[in-house]
Amino acid sequence: MTATVLDGKAIAAKVREEVAREVAEFRASSGKIPKLVVILVGDDPASAVYVKNKQLACGKAGIDSELVKLPATTSQQELLDQIAAQNADPATNGILVQLPLPASIDAKTVLDAIHPLKDVDAFHPENVGLMVQERPRFLPCTPHGVLVLLHSAGIQTSGQHAVVIGRSEIVGKPMAALLVQKSVDATVTICHSRTRNLAEICRTADILIAAMGKPEFVTGEFLKPGVAVIDVGTNRVGDKLVGDVRFADALPVASFITPVPGGVGPMTIAMLLKSTVQAARLQAAAGH
Numbered sequence: 001m002t003a004t005v006l007d008g009k010a011i012a013a014k015v016r017e018e019v020a021r022e023v024a025e026f027r028a029s030s031g032k033i034p035k036l037v038v039i040l041v042g043d044d045p046a047s048a049v050y051v052k053n054k055q056l057a058c059g060k061a062g063i064d065s066e067l068v069k070l071p072a073t074t075s076q077q078e079l080l081d082q083i084a085a086q087n088a089d090p091a092t093n094g095i096l097v098q099l100p101l102p103a104s105i106d107a108k109t110v111l112d113a114i115h116p117l118k119d120v121d122a123f124h125p126e127n128v129g130l131m132v133q134e135r136p137r138f139l140p141c142t143p144h145g146v147l148v149l150l151h152s153a154g155i156q157t158s159g160q161h162a163v164v165i166g167r168s169e170i171v172g173k174p175m176a177a178l179l180v181q182k183s184v185d186a187t188v189t190i191c192h193s194r195t196r197n198l199a200e201i202c203r204t205a206d207i208l209i210a211a212m213g214k215p216e217f218v219t220g221e222f223l224k225p226g227v228a229v230i231d232v233g234t235n236r237v238g239d240k241l242v243g244d245v246r247f248a249d250a251l252p253v254a255s256f257i258t259p260v261p262g263g264v265g266p267m268t269i270a271m272l273l274k275s276t277v278q279a280a281r282l283q284a285a286a287g288h
């Protein structure tokens with residue numbers, strides 16, 4: 001079997017067209033333009049590239065965006081003040097604080113300070129709770145993108161064994177929560193750095209989601225023939241981007257595989273745009 005390589009770019013482009021239509025509808029009904037504010041602290045070059053891509057995508061979808069660039073020396077209080085200003089600004093619909101933050105700043109304190117109706121990342125505990133209870137306000141962008149990718153490719157999830165490697169708040173945990181929810185109906189196993197017999201467990205997966213941030217950690221021995229492999233990893237090795245999965249091992253064995261780059265990454269950005277329009281709608285409905 002040679003795996004079908006899932007074209008995240010093409011599927012994301014469809015989502016972005018849909019978002020552009022939603023933006024046009026929102027503008028027509030409210031007279032307002034949705035706006036995303038991205039806050040970038042410090043000068044991590046990878047984060048700068050991600051942020052630029054997010055802004056470009058906003059522009060193409062008709063969403064206003066603003067980059068608030070703060071120096072690495074910014075104090076936690078200064079960042080909290082900036083968030084308070086954006087919370088209070090009715091023109092700002094979505095607030096995204098790019099992670100990772102400098103070590104001197106506590107990310108949880110900062111993310112908790114974002115107004116829950118402007119929390120397009122869905123990292124605020126209120127939004128995490130609503131997601132887990134299957135009454136979502138926002139969905140976290142990367143796991144949401146993975147679900148749309150699976151669905152668009154016609155990959156069955158109901159009753160399938162999905163193994164998620166990684167337990168981060170950004171991907172692993174919310175990914176598992178979305179896969180187990182009604183209407184997706186997967187049987188979910190979460191693995192992590194302390195999991196015993198990791199390769200053996202992964203070999204029982206019908207859907208394998210690699211999100212632990214270790215370059216090419218998932219090799220042939222992790223893969224059951226016919227498994228659908230979703231590679232969330234984006235690791236810089238020298239001047240190359242590689243995933244968490246050794247692509248050459250997966251290609252002859254898997255049914256589907258996402259490439260890195262061009263798989264999950266573009267989906268994450270497309271889902272962020274969707275969340276920003278959703279934020280604008282929610283705030284308009286709340287009379288903000």
Ligand code: GUN
Nearest residue numbers: 096097098099100121141
């Ligand atoms: N850094 C890596 N992924 C993400 C994400 O989904 N949201 C934010 N805010 N920062 C990130």
